[in-house]
Amino acid sequence: MTVAFDYTRSTGPVIGRFLTGLRDATIVGGRLADGRVAVPPPEFDPVSHQAVTEFVELPDTGTVTSWTWVSEPVAGQPFERPFAWALITVDGAGTPWLHAVDVASPDDIETGMRVRARWSEERTGSVNDLVFEPDTGDRAVAQTPAAGDDVSRIVTPVGLDYHYAASPEESSFFRGLAEGRILGQRCPKCRKVYVPPRGACPTDGVPTAEEVELSQVGTVTTFCIVNVPFLGQKIKPPYVSAYVLLDGADIALQHLILDIPAEEVRMGMRVEAVWKPREEWGTSIENISHFAPADEPDADFDSYKHHL
């Protein structure tokens, strides 16, 4: 499973000045209270906590202060092949900057080595507008500063991949769905039936154990009408998402209510599971397409008032 989000961040005047510099192929530092120049410039001095207000344009060359070799790069790093990270003290700066150095092997980098920036052709105002490379003294391409407004906003995409394992309780639930059954489990202390089953009864803090097969019919305890479109939406709004208290369960299950106009859905309405065609089943709650009205009178409020 991948969880991803593009964070939009305003930069403020200090980081904005730094990133505007990078967009224009210039390294900009900020002067600290002790007189040293820091790259990147912090918004506030780390010792005196005074605002950093004086900026200094620096050359795009520097010296490796420390380095390491990335033998197994991870997604998003500047290179997909092994490369070096270094703490680089830019000429004129008093603090080192973490960045990547393009060398072919760990034998090609050492502390004290001279490096220079290699700027991207298309720069956006990001630390990814450059990498460093060994400074051989002969620079081939002169940089043309990009024109444009100062950088005041950046978009930082973040994506993380996860491998999920199901707990034993979740496994039995998902295996049941693959057989067209809805399985819950009963807490040995309070006797309540949870669906999906849980690793621990939230009332008593003990694992649920005894398996209970639940009815495919239940009662809408509460619901909402979804009117807001969102990315990845599969059904055209308006539609209803509801809590369905299956007969025999003590905890409602969230699912869709379809085959009825949204405005006619109501608390107490009796509904039943509508399964997808068997050939589409997997081990997921999506085996149940939705719940549809059952041909039964509405349930009394008293019958579900303790399950809201």
Added chain:
Amino acid sequence: MRDVAVVGFAQRQMKDFDGSPSMAELLVPILAECYEQTGWAKKDIGFWCSGSSDYLAGRSFSFVSAIDAIGVLPPVNESHVEMDAAWALYEAWLKIQTGEVDTALVFGFGKASAGVLRRTLTLQLDPYTMTPLWPDTVSLAALQARLGLDAGLWDEAALAEVVNRSLTDAEKNEYAVRAGGSSVGELLARPMFADPLRKHDCAPVTDGAAAIVLAAGDRAYDANQRPAWITGIAHSSDGLHLGTRDLTISGSAERAAAAVGGTAGVQVAELHAPFSHQELVLRSALGLADDVAVSPSGGALAANPMFSAGAIRIGEAAKRIWDGSADKVLGHATSGPALQQNLVCVMEGRN
């Protein structure tokens, strides 16, 4: 100040937890063990505080699912920190100081194996100037290690000695996921992973959880014959910008140690050093004497479950008070890149 002691401790550490990232099913037996040690039940706990992270679990409000393990009817007095449970312990200690409660149970949990841990931890860095490059935490520690090597503060043999001692000690720890000493020479013959660090210099990715019980005054003696009285607890943090820190020292660990009145007389120090060179940085920052037994549990190089490894250091140190083998011990926890944040907890036994 109220006298507060560590009176209960349970842990699980493993390479790969075969269950959900909310870990409620792992916490149930851990809490049961705390009840058994103290003779208490849920109703005897005045305050609950957990440490965990949604980034590790890959789902929102994962700590709420974990609360299932407590069983919250009637409702419990509860809080959470997005930090190691050692900081949850700090919050619980403060809560007891307010006089509102006399007892607390803190727990931490994390299933690091669900994602790529060294990449996930990139999200704790400065989001403007660092995260877009995705610098992994192992690389950041390696940059720190080389600074010390180049400055002559330690050499590769010193790192291997830390590893050898840790993995030898870990042979006696049933929860170690990496154990087995060899020799400095054999360790140095192994290949580099993040030059100058080898894989054994870096804590293993570990799943796990732990819980600690705190009690004030006479309540502590209800639960434990020889409570580990907290005589000093403090934490401190260094700045966000890696470049403006001197990575060969730990200013925040020094400040935390100073705030607890120093470490004179400490016999056992359980240090949370996820990388071998960081133990050397911490020894110096905390001002530990040469004869202090460092991390006899095997420490973080043997197992390092995110969000509980720091609390486990406190629990392991407390056990040395309980069994009478030490009179003054120190538990330390770290968080953030390259020892950015540090917490020190000094505990003493009373005879």
